[in-house]
Amino acid sequence: MVAGRAVRYVADVPVTGGRTVLLTGGLGGAHLAPALARALGPGNLTVVANVGDDLDWHGLRICPDVDTVLYALGGQLDRERGWGIAGDTFTVRAALAGLGGPSAFGVGDRDLATHLVRAELLRTGRTLTEATAEVARRLGVDGPAVLPASDEPCPTRLELADGRWVGFQEWYVGAGAEPPVRSVAPGSGPAAPAVLAALARADAVVLGPSNPVSSIGTVLALDGLAEAVARVPTVVAVSPVVLASPPPGPVAHHALARRRLLAVTGDEDTPAGVARHYARRHPGLVDAYLVDERDGGEVPGVVRAGLCPEPARLLDPGALAGALAGLLGARAAAAGARGRDRGAPAA
16 A cells, blocks of 8 residues: 555455454554555455544534544545645634634644535434545545444543543643543444444454554444444454554654553553453453564463464554455454364264
8 A cells, every 4th residue: 555545446455255344543544444455355344433532623523533544545644643634734723723712623624624514414414424425435535435433422531630521632632642531431322323234244353453442442332332343253453552663753642642541441551451451341352463573572461361462563554454364364264164064964
């Protein structure tokens, strides 16, 4: 996958032969989804994006994780910032600041157009799933379907150490994820029907390299979603932490937030710590866990957590996607062989 290009399928990419659902936040999804779409081939990937970070901004519904994935798949993502559209301008944001309005949340001018279109679609009665599909079409995304985890507002709320309750973006953007957090309250609500339908026909689920508390955890907290994932034959998680490489640029901010929120659950911000988090919060859900091949020292901790570690080059999207495609293909082949053996007549 060449950075800055929209996803286009080609005929010679490897295909696992099954349907995979990727559960993800914004930056993790932007990192993995384009390459995984190519590795699995057309029709084999659906992306489900977290909506716990969504917020109302000047009367518009902003969906940061959904939009970040759409921009990445459409080849428009500003990868230096980790959000928004590359080359965007911020004239409206500056004008708002000049008028004394809130300007901490970064919405570029072209990004604003996305939010205005979505607002109009929602106003005319479209669900968020339907509005997202239409926005994707207008952005030129012809790769995998991108689904919001829920059609309803399900905002994540945080209780800070000083006792105040704030919205996720107020803490993450407004306060730079600096204030210590006492507790996390994922938004409650129904999973989107399209998400449950995708999971019902899926052969595999990938928990992307996103925050296990505020991205993956909030998706799994939606009504019926964790149970639907548990019914899928194969569930693979990707470590969002690579100890061998210090997080650069926008990733450093994400890493700080992840460290703060994992501390709330009593877990360390390490590959093994995230594995323990999944094992304790969702016992038996994850089958295999991808760890960066340079973080071999974390493997014993992953094993102690009860997960099966698989090494991969996590910071190389193409290599990571190839490792996932190979792993899912091998597990599908093994399941097929077991099914044939069960159906074979006795000698």
